[in-house]
Amino acid sequence: MSEEPTLVVSKIRSGTVIDHIPAGKALDIISVLGIAGKEGLRIAILMNVESKKLGKKDIIKIEGRRLSPEDVSAIALIAPTATINIIEDFAVVEKYKVMVPNIVMDVLVCPNPTCISNKKGEAIRTRFRLTSRDPLKLQCEYCGTIISGDEVVRLVIRKR
């Protein structure tokens, strides 16, 4: 975790640590995960801590919460460098880098107001196809609209 000796955050017993988040993006991730702070979860948000890889980075530790595939897709869109650590009994039992899947379901809202996925009263899940990883580009499977760059981050559905 942080190489800064004065910043001490205790380990969590079980839950998820999201590491290598680009500096400044932690609050966006908290927002898309729908964490309001009232759930009673123990959460540590570290921002702008030193990182060998990134210079500065953010870290989020959440006690007692596992991430869904949609959560991981959303994190990948906001923080492509992030790694997920699954913790059980204070030990890392699984660690992986996030990756934007080829089909992103239910994570993004389409910016086109006349896309069928924005029609009120329809039980429709938004669906975007990844057309380019770098630069990041996705295309709405319903209306064909292409989204890219910072726009993608703005279109991730905030659960909070």
Added chain:
Amino acid sequence: MKETTFYHHDVLSMLDFRREDLELLFNYTEEMHKYTNTKLSLLLGKVVSLAFFEPSTRTRLSFEVAAKRLGADVISITGEESLSISKGESLADTIRMLDTYSDLIVIRHRYEGAARYAAEIAEHPVINAGDGKQHHPTQAMIDLYTIKKLFGTIDGLSYGVLGDLRYGRASTSFIYGLTLFKPKKLYLISPESLRVREEVLQVLKERGIVFEEKRSLGEVIGELDVLYVIRIQKERIPDPMEYEKVRGSYKVTLDLLKYAKKELKILHPLPKVDEIDERIDNTPYAAYFIQAKYGVSVRMALLALVLGAEP
């Protein structure tokens, strides 16, 4: 014949088809020409639903005539007001109902992606008769068939597509349709604010089509074999001020045609408003009435292929 790409498949976008598929459709259309004035029994016992949530004259009527000529029964929904939709029923529920009553659903809707969504819900095949600004594949099939009839080929010709390319679904599907063939050159001619959308440019680049965006018809008129014109899609331009800025910004005139090849053919999916001088209607350049005439036979061929009936 049931092994064709069409059999029991949805018809949502020109990008779902290959050149061979369209050639097969054109062959079927030739057959259907013979029967446009008779009643066949190829689709006897089948029910075709026409679900037009947006106004339509030509497309709806030609689908209806095509289905009836093939012996099918037709049920239809016209206009959102007249239905339970005005009571707040979802599109999904309406589609589920039509799916239980019929063997095929033809849908037109103002939302982009509505036909794809309907196809995901319905068990039976869905034909897209226009979804917002996105696709109008059956119009493109008619357009390409018309060109094939007029020139004997679709390959090797120079095309100009003029008008509201941003909001025009007929022009979008026509452009997508051309990518299945080998056009010599494609000019996309429109005011700056009505240029084709990014996803359309993307397809043209991926498929290696030689194309250029132009501001005025005068720059390229002399090169064209086919000029495809569409009206400004007033109903889809979100801002009335934006519409006012582009209103009347392009028009095909007799003066401009002085510089055209004498073989030039002008196509238009109709209805046209004021983008073509009406005096052109009676010249050999005008191919839009021939194009409209092919609507029934192309749609007969398509319905027969999708429902698996041999002509």
